[in-house]
Amino acid sequence: MLRNETANATLKNMVVEQWDHYAPKYTTRVGYHLSSDLKEAWKKELSRATDNRHNLKVLDVGTGPGFIAMLFEELGQDCIGVDFSEEMIKAARKESKKNHSSCSFIQADAEALPFDDESFDVVTNRHVIWTLTDPQKAMIEWVRVLKPGGRLIIFEGDWVEGQIKGIDRIRKQIGTKINNRHKSKQDSKDRTKTGKFDEIKQKLPLRRVTKEKVVRLMKNVDIRSVHNQDIGNLIRAEIKARPLGYKLTYNRNRFMVVGEKSDSPKESRKGGCHGK
Ligand SMILES: C[S@@+](CC[C@H](N)C(=O)[O-])C[C@H]1O[C@@H](n2cnc3c(N)ncnc32)[C@H](O)[C@@H]1O
Structure with missing residues (x-):
């Protein structure tokens, strides 16, 4: 194995170990327990990004507790969620059982997917690119498993405080002060762990991820018609649904980028995002 690859694998293990640790807490905070208004707001954006089509084969990469996969399923799609963290996959399976979902959840690396070429109509992920050790390699993999004309749908945020x-x-x-008043001893212990994660984050290539960087990554692979989908309504719905402290700390710097795999590599070189 080359030195770079070894370093990458070590970093990836450290990242995954952190997500294993956070899985239970993340699931409670970000799980599937949404108000019906908020769920509707999410579903509207997912429908818009897929032109209101049904019966699509969807892959949610870095699925965590399976939030996006299960929303897509509610919209009539056939979904698989993958995550490298064993604890996240356990959480997703538990959530899925609770919600009578039939999504499948598989432990797998976003940069080396266990699927055939051109097997999905949609590949999606939410808040995953920033935590990857090699986002460009991952994106090449996502394009590989997309069918020609399939959609790549990415939700991200600029998380740099x-x-x-x-x-x-x-x-x-102000929001952080309000939130801290409600934090327990366990939370304080977790903050020590967060310190470790902060150190690891410094080594990640896209720890500061912007719309422009995601668009550039897509343009580097076989993706055309790349555009930002306006998610203002969704952000307002997210803020409305939260308690005061979290309303104030909510990161409004979130975005959604959608693109399409070319029917042929030649076509992508002629037009779409590559020409811009
Ligand atoms: C911020 S969480 C987002 C979870 C979920 N997408 C959501 O929106 O709730 C990031 C997720 O990416 C996963 N992840 C990080 N690196 C990965 C990799 N190389 N392959 C697969 N999953 C990965 C983590 O385990 C974690 O579950």
């Missing part, structure tokens, strides 16, 4: 300025910074500080 230092970028928050002015009124947003003040809002966040």
Whole structure:
């Protein structure tokens, strides 16, 4: 194995170990227990990104507790979720059972998927690119398993706190104070662990991920018609659904990028996003 690959594998193991640790807490916080208004807001965006089509084969990469996979299933799609963290996969299976979902959840690496070429109509992920050790390699893999004309749908956010300025910074500080009042001893222990994750994050290539960077990654692979889908309504619905502290700390810097795999590599070189 080359030195770079060994370093990458070590970093990936460290990242996954952190997600294993956070899986139970993440599932409680981000799980599938949404108000019906918020679920509707999410489903609207997913429908829009797939032109309201049904019976699609969808792959949710870095699925965590299976949130996006199960929403797609509610829209009439056939879904598989993959995650490298064993604990996240356990959580997704548990959530799935609770919600009588028939999505499958498989432990697998986003950068080496156990699927044949051109086997999905949609590949999607939410809040995953920033945590990958080789996002470009992962994206090549996602395009490989997409059928020609299939959609790549990515939700991300710019999570770098230092970028928050002015009124947003003040809002966040007040929200953090409110949230901390409700935190338990266990949370304090977890904050020590978070310190370790913060160190690991510094080594990740896309720890600061912007719309522009995601668009560039897509343009580097066989993806055309790349566009940002406006998710203003979804962000407002997310904020409305949260308790005060989390309303204030909610990161509004989130975005959704959608693109399509070319019917042939030649076509992608002629037009679509590659020409822009
Ligand atoms: C912030 S969580 C997002 C979970 C889920 N997509 C959601 O929106 O709730 C990031 C997820 O990416 C997963 N992940 C990180 N690196 C991965 C990799 N190389 N392959 C597969 N999953 C990975 C983590 O285990 C974690 O579940």
